[in-house]
Amino acid sequence: MPVYERGYRSWEHSGGAGTPAWWAIARRGITDPLKSRRFLLLLVVAWVPAIVKGGILYFTFKMGELSKLIGGNWTDISSPGFRSFLEWQTPFVLIILAIVGSGLITKDKAENGLALYFSRPLGVRDYVMGKGAITLFYYFCVTLFPVLGLCVFGYLVTNGATGMDMLLLIPLKSLVYCTISGVCYSLVLLALSSVGTRTVFVALWWVLLFATDGLAEIMAMFAPSLKILDFPGQHLNMGVLFLGGDGIKGVAPVVSLLIVVLWMAAGALVLRRRVRPVEVVS
Amino acid sequence: MNGVTPTGNGSVLRADRVSKWFGEVIAVNDCSLDLGPGVTGLLGLNGAGKTTLFKLLSGLITPSQGEVLVRGRALRREVGLFRGIGFCPESDALFDWLTGREFLTLMIRLMGFDGPESKIRCDRALELVRLSHAADARIGGYSKGMRQKIKMAQALAHDPEIIFLDEPLNGMDPVSRRDIAGLVKQLGDEGKCVVVSSHILPEIETMTRSIVLIHHGKLMAEGDITEIRDAIHDHPTIVAFDSPEPRRLASFLAGQELVMGVELDDLGRVVARTEHAVIFYRELPAKLLEADIPVSEFRTLDDNLQAVFDYLVGE
Numbered sequence: 001m002p003v004y005e006r007g008y009r010s011w012e013h014s015g016g017a018g019t020p021a022w023w024a025i026a027r028r029g030i031t032d033p034l035k036s037r038r039f040l041l042l043l044v045v046a047w048v049p050a051i052v053k054g055g056i057l058y059f060t061f062k063m064g065e066l067s068k069l070i071g072g073n074w075t076d077i078s079s080p081g082f083r084s085f086l087e088w089q090t091p092f093v094l095i096i097l098a099i100v101g102s103g104l105i106t107k108d109k110a111e112n113g114l115a116l117y118f119s120r121p122l123g124v125r126d127y128v129m130g131k132g133a134i135t136l137f138y139y140f141c142v143t144l145f146p147v148l149g150l151c152v153f154g155y156l157v158t159n160g161a162t163g164m165d166m167l168l169l170i171p172l173k174s175l176v177y178c179t180i181s182g183v184c185y186s187l188v189l190l191a192l193s194s195v196g197t198r199t200v201f202v203a204l205w206w207v208l209l210f211a212t213d214g215l216a217e218i219m220a221m222f223a224p225s226l227k228i229l230d231f232p233g234q235h236l237n238m239g240v241l242f243l244g245g246d247g248i249k250g251v252a253p254v255v256s257l258l259i260v261v262l263w264m265a266a267g268a269l270v271l272r273r274r275v276r277p278v279e280v281v282s
Numbered sequence: 283m284n285g286v287t288p289t290g291n292g293s294v295l296r297a298d299r300v301s302k303w304f305g306e307v308i309a310v311n312d313c314s315l316d317l318g319p320g321v322t323g324l325l326g327l328n329g330a331g332k333t334t335l336f337k338l339l340s341g342l343i344t345p346s347q348g349e350v351l352v353r354g355r356a357l358r359r360e361v362g363l364f365r366g367i368g369f370c371p372e373s374d375a376l377f378d379w380l381t382g383r384e385f386l387t388l389m390i391r392l393m394g395f396d397g398p399e400s401k402i403r404c405d406r407a408l409e410l411v412r413l414s415h416a417a418d419a420r421i422g423g424y425s426k427g428m429r430q431k432i433k434m435a436q437a438l439a440h441d442p443e444i445i446f447l448d449e450p451l452n453g454m455d456p457v458s459r460r461d462i463a464g465l466v467k468q469l470g471d472e473g474k475c476v477v478v479s480s481h482i483l484p485e486i487e488t489m490t491r492s493i494v495l496i497h498h499g500k501l502m503a504e505g506d507i508t509e510i511r512d513a514i515h516d517h518p519t520i521v522a523f524d525s526p527e528p529r530r531l532a533s534f535l536a537g538q539e540l541v542m543g544v545e546l547d548d549l550g551r552v553v554a555r556t557e558h559a560v561i562f563y564r565e566l567p568a569k570l571l572e573a574d575i576p577v578s579e580f581r582t583l584d585d586n587l588q589a590v591f592d593y594l595v596g597e
Contacts, residue, residue, distance in 0.1 A: 019400075024391035032379065112373040115342055116436070119369035119446075120392040121361050277342045 021122035025130025030137050033100050042099070043141060046092040050146035053085060054153050061157050077154050079170055080245030082147055086177070087236050092142040093185065094210045094232075101135040101189040102206060103199035105275065110197065118277030128271050131193075132186040139182040147174045170243075177242040181235045184260045187267030194274035224250035234259045293318055294475040295339060295444055300348035302334050309334035311499040312348070317477065321470035321490035323587075324479040327595060331499040333372075333448075336479050340369050340446040352444065365393055368437035372448035372479075374429060378422030382413060382432050385421055389436040407439035412461065426453030434462060444475045451485050463488045483587040493587065495594055502594055510594075511585040512559045517593045518542050519559035523552040523580040531575050538569070559585065 033039045057077060108114050117127055148171055155166040189206060196202035209231045216230035227233065227248050237256035240247035247253050293316035302310040310331045317339075326332035337343045339350055341357040341364060350357045357363050377385055383404055390400040390407075408414045411431040416424065421432060430453055437445055450466065451459045466489045470476050480486050486493065493510070495503040503510045511519060525531045528546060535554045536544045540562045542555045556562045559582060570577055584593075 019391045019394060019396055021392050021394070024388060027391075028380075028384070028388045107377070111377060112371065112375040113377060115369070115371050115373075116375045116389065117392065119340060119342060119364060119367060119371075120389070121364040121394065122392060123361055 021126040022130035026133035029134035046142040049088050057154055058157050079243040083239045083243035083245045086143055089142050090232050096138050098203045098206045100138045102202040104131045105193040106196045106199050106202055124275050131190055135186040136182045144178040173242045177239050184264045187264050191267040191270035227251050296351040298349045300338055300345045302346050308499050313501045317475050319473040319475050321476040323486035323490050323493040325493055326496040330496050332496050366443040368442035368445040370433045370437035370447045376421050381418050381420055383417040390439050393440040403439045407435040411435045427455055427458045430454055447478045449480050487587045507587055507590055508585050511590050514593045515557050518555035518557050520583040521554050522583050524578045526576055528552050534573055534575055
């Protein structure tokens with residue numbers, strides 16, 4: 001047998017540490033939906049409530065009497081007012097995350113793409129982080145970013161009269177709330193995506209999850225504690241802990257926080273079991 | 283350059299008593315092999331454990347027992363070792379909604395390269411597989427051959443030391459087949475450790491003479507096709523001679539110790555059978571010269587991959 005080492009230059013693992021693997025995945029996934037004009041339009045529509053609220057804030061400050069005519073949360077620039085704003089955004093969270101996230105893992109599995117990912121120097125954690133960053137980014141796009149925009153706008157419109165509340169406290173509280181809520185939504189959606197075989201079914205499950213809102217409302221007529229089954233409601237109720245305001249009657253915000261954490265754990269567990277480099281041959 | 287190293291010297295990739303079972307089914311049973319630079323064909327019937335061994339060697343699945351080592355380091359324990367591996371799957375593991383360039387850039391970035399470097403490598407890989415013209419078209423619109431090429435490109439773009447190609451010529455037109463087979467051979471000659479799995483034996487034969495044969499989950503043979511053929515004593519090697527003096531040559535060959543039988547076939551050729559083809563080939567030319575017997579050509583009729591495969595697998 002010949003000697004095979006002739007002239008071979010040993011490989012030096014010079015792959016470089018330029019781009020973290022999760023970021024490469026996230027970047028690709030974030031830019032992909034932006035190619036679609038319809039999706040861009042939807043994003044703009046998701047900002048309409050923020051624009052309207054900003055407009056009302058402006059006129060309220062300029063023409064104080066108007067606030068009496070409109071009233072309600074639209075003119076509320078306190079923390080609870082922003083929690084209400086986040087509640088209005090729930091339909092956009094549902095739609096935009098369904099569009100962006102339903103196929104994130106399903107498509108990879110359907111195309112046998114997991115083998116391509118895992119034949120590279122990345123682990124399951126990098127993969128999930130990358131995919132999760134995509135959904136988290138778009139969740140922030142319709143929740144946190146408008147809130148931050150409104151805070152800056154409100155501060156400018158009121159000539160700083162709102163003080164540090166508008167510039168620091170509300171953004172910080174919103175950041176904490178949106179991060180917890182967004183991570184939970186991401187993990188649950190990715191878990192659904194890892195279980196599903198077709199994007200449309202994942203989207204359907206996602207919608208059903210949000211439909212627990214109405215279902216829990218009906219069931220609560222018999223037992224108020226069944227409101228814990230309201231998936232998006234737990235997020236908003238948990239928000240009372242950070243932003244104040246009125247939550248779900250009969251369910252303590254701390255309980256909602258615990259339920260949200262449980263949803264996260266369940267999502268992570270499903271992902272751990274379902275995201276594998278290759279399908280097991282049986 | 284051939285890829286199987288019998289002693290482990292120069293071994294790049296080593297399977298050390300690797301087994302894999304799924305429930306009660308043993309897919310790969312106690313396989314040990316050393317692969318060095320060069321092209322190695324991984325062969326086996328459907329269900330022989332070829333695909334499982336391929337996935338084990340490429341680090342996609344963990345062995346139930348044993349270990350796969352890259353330059354002595356356990357592949358499944360060091361994720362960084364995957365930087366030195368290129369993997370081209372058999373399945374259409376492509377993202378149809380991306381363009382070829384976007385797909386390739388993502389795959390290169392996942393290897394840890396930054397933007398400018400990814401761009402350079404992407405262009406180079408596209409050129410290597412002759413797909414630059416379709417770089418900005420969506421993969422969903424690619425032909426089967428183009429999809430195969432982009433898969434090859436992603437496996438090669440980061441310049442890996444070990445390359446796994448699962449059915450690389452699948453669905454390609456004849457010209458692309460020739461190009462890709464040539465590219466695979468070139469990679470082997472450059473010193474890459476290339477493992478090619480295919481069920482089309484003549485395809486493997488165009489790329490390498492070095493094979494690993496797996497049957498019923500066990501390694502049946504590994505090494506150069508001729509040497510393996512020579513070791514199959516149940517089926518003596520058949521050698522055909524063209525000579526202007528066939529009867530004299532037949533009589534001469536019949537007297538040789540290494541020759542088991544001689545006959546004249548319908549084409550007027552002298553056909554001899556030997557159990558030791560390698561020694562036979564080494565000694566025969568000198569003896570023919572000494573005996574002054576003219577021979578215009580002689581060749582083995584059954585040391586091709588198909589014959590070796592048929593003799594060993596017997597199915």
